[in-house]
Amino acid sequence: MSAAAKIRSTIESTGKTRKVTSALEMVAASKLNKTQQRMAASRPYADKMLSVIGHLAQSNSEYRHPFLDARPPQRVGYIVISTDRGLCGGLNTNLFKETLKSMQAWQAQSVEVDVCVLGQKALSFFKRHQFNVLAQAAHLGDVPELSDVVGVVSTLLKAYDSGSVDRIFLASNVHVNTMTQKPRMLQLVPLLPAQLDQAPDHWDYIYEPDAKVVMDTLLNRYIECEVYQGMIENIACEQAARMMAMKNATDNAGDIIDSLRLAYNKVRQASITQELSEIVAGAEAV
Amino acid sequence: MPEAKTIQLDIVSAESALFSGQVLRVLVSGSLGELGIEPGHTALLSPLKPGQVTFTQQEGSVEHFYVSGGVVEVQPDHVTILADTCIRGEALDAEKATAAQAAAQAKLADQQAEADYAQALRELAQATAQLRMIQELNRRRKV
Numbered sequence: 001m002s003a004a005a006k007i008r009s010t011i012e013s014t015g016k017t018r019k020v021t022s023a024l025e026m027v028a029a030s031k032l033n034k035t036q037q038r039m040a041a042s043r044p045y046a047d048k049m050l051s052v053i054g055h056l057a058q059s060n061s062e063y064r065h066p067f068l069d070a071r072p073p074q075r076v077g078y079i080v081i082s083t084d085r086g087l088c089g090g091l092n093t094n095l096f097k098e099t100l101k102s103m104q105a106w107q108a109q110s111v112e113v114d115v116c117v118l119g120q121k122a123l124s125f126f127k128r129h130q131f132n133v134l135a136q137a138a139h140l141g142d143v144p145e146l147s148d149v150v151g152v153v154s155t156l157l158k159a160y161d162s163g164s165v166d167r168i169f170l171a172s173n174v175h176v177n178t179m180t181q182k183p184r185m186l187q188l189v190p191l192l193p194a195q196l197d198q199a200p201d202h203w204d205y206i207y208e209p210d211a212k213v214v215m216d217t218l219l220n221r222y223i224e225c226e227v228y229q230g231m232i233e234n235i236a237c238e239q240a241a242r243m244m245a246m247k248n249a250t251d252n253a254g255d256i257i258d259s260l261r262l263a264y265n266k267v268r269q270a271s272i273t274q275e276l277s278e279i280v281a282g283a284e285a286v
Numbered sequence: 287m288p289e290a291k292t293i294q295l296d297i298v299s300a301e302s303a304l305f306s307g308q309v310l311r312v313l314v315s316g317s318l319g320e321l322g323i324e325p326g327h328t329a330l331l332s333p334l335k336p337g338q339v340t341f342t343q344q345e346g347s348v349e350h351f352y353v354s355g356g357v358v359e360v361q362p363d364h365v366t367i368l369a370d371t372c373i374r375g376e377a378l379d380a381e382k383a384t385a386a387q388a389a390a391q392a393k394l395a396d397q398q399a400e401a402d403y404a405q406a407l408r409e410l411a412q413a414t415a416q417l418r419m420i421q422e423l424n425r426r427r428k429v
Contacts, residue, residue: 044303048296048366052359056331146300208318208332217333218357221368225300 004271007264011257018253024087025246031142032178032239038143039175039229039236046229049222056215057191059204063211066161067219070190075112077134077156077165078103079188081172081230082122083238084139089245091173091181091237092121098183099171100129114165116152118231134159142235149228157223160189168223172230173237179244181237186230188223291325294364295341297351299372304351305341312365313340314358315415321358323365330360336408336415338375338422339367350375352419354412373416380420387413 057068080099082092103113115131117123120138127133135155140148159165168189173181207214292308312323315337321330339351356369390410393402 041302042300045298045300045368048298049368052331052357052366052368055329055359055361059329203329205329205331208316208330214331214333214357218331221357228300 004264004267007260007267011260011264014253014257014260018250018257021246021249021253025243025250028239028243028246032236032243035142035232035236035239036175039232042229042232046225049218049225053191053218053222056205056218061204061207061211061215063215065212065215065219067189067223068191071166073106073111073166075114075165076106076167076169077114077116077159079116079118079152079156079168079170079227079230080122080126081170081227081234082117082119082125083234084120085238086121087245088238088242089248091241092125095171095173095183096122096125098185102169102171102185103131114156114159116156118149118152118227119234140231144228144231144235146224146228149231150224153224153227157189157220170227170230172234175233175236175240178240181241186226188226290344292344293323293325293327295367296364297339297367297369297372299353299356299369301371304369304372304374305349308344310342310344313338314353314367315339316358323360326362327360327365329362330358332358334358334367334369336412338415338419339369339372350419350423352378352416355408375419375423378416378420378423380417383413383416383420387417 078099080095082095086092106113113131114134115126116135117126117133118137118140123133123136123138135152137148137152156165156168160168167187170184170186170188172184172186174184176182205211205214290310292310293312295305295307295309295312296303297305310324314321314323315335316332317335318332321332334353334356336354337352339353340348342348351369352373352375353367353369354371356367356372359366359368386409390406390413393406394410
């Protein structure tokens with residue numbers, strides 16, 4: 001009987017776990033919609049910004065902004081965006097794996113790596129792996145403010161301006177659809193020519209008040225906006241990944257309960273059969 | 287009647303895309319003064335002051351937007367306004383703007399809060415620009 005009781009208690013506890021995971025799944029599903037909308041709403045701004053900067057890079061300005069010119073890398077900076085909480089499948093793990101691979105490629109060329117992190121998971125990961133964490137921000141919630149991002153970004157931009165960092169990358173997840181999220185390494189600074197569409201003609205803008213002021217404002221804002229967009233997108237990824245992970249967990253719990261119930265019934269039947277045969281044998285003996 | 291010349295206008299803010307379409311002319315407040323942009327304007331790039339964006343649509347109707355700042359890019363065939371925040375003229379709230387103006391003035395008067403001087407100045411400029419726009423819209427409605 002004790003075997004049957006043990007199985008029964010396992011069924012009960014698995015059932016409770018299933019309740020929790022299905023509740024988490026529903027919470028994630030309801031948040032997902034909102035975060036996806038937020039992501040879609042802020043995307044046009046980033047796209048337009050990039051196209052303006054594309055024009056800017058082709059124009060033949062007398063002032064060449066440092067963000068547009070590459071210099072040989074001696075030290076590179078990464079901005080890594082992760083979630084604050086776990087229980088979202090392999091979202092963070094995949095991103096970190098990809099980021100580490102890209103960092104190790106730099107380290108193999110004896111280029112040093114600095115990291116700025118957004119999100120608790122990235123913070124503890126890169127601290128554990130003894131990376132040089134320049135700036136950090138975590139627990140920014142579901143609706144981060146642009147001002148939360150600015151501090152982290154400006155640390156790296158200042159390092160770039162002073163020449164101590166020669167490349168800045170953004171590592172974050174891209175929301176392909178609800179089922180798939182992909183880690184992405186984006187080179188933020190200097191801007192890659194591939195990011196900008198090329199045109200052959202020679203022309204330039206009229207700048208008001210002057211080229212330096214306008215370009216500084218625009219490029220700084222672009223970087224901030226790109227990182228902010230990455231954060232918003234990462235939140236949508238988090239909810240989508242959590243929803244899928246919790247859905248799988250709920251389904252798996254159901255499967256486990258089914259197989260346990262089968263095992264329980266077999267044990268119960270076996271014990272009844274045994275008792276019956278014992279009674280019959282006892283009756284025959286009398 | 288010959289087709290009037292138009293220019294493609296896109297207004298986007300960090301929160302959303304607010305307008306996209308063909309317009310006859312656009313008026314914005316650039317950092318050095320008011321700019322009137324018509325089709326075929328030479329390429330120009332300028333930061334924006336808090337103020338109005340006004341444009342005339344093809345059928346002749348005039349639309350007003352408030353922007354708190356940003357950047358305007360002009361190409362001969364299109365205008366892109368990258369706004370920090372942008373509010374449709376009709377959605378402006380006079381009471382809120384007045385309150386914001388009063389708060390900013392109070393902050394400026396407070397000598398201790400010196401660190402936030404630039405911020406307060408910016409807030410004041412934004413609130414004042416909103417109020418000016420509301421007044422102008424009201425006046426136009428009465429006429």
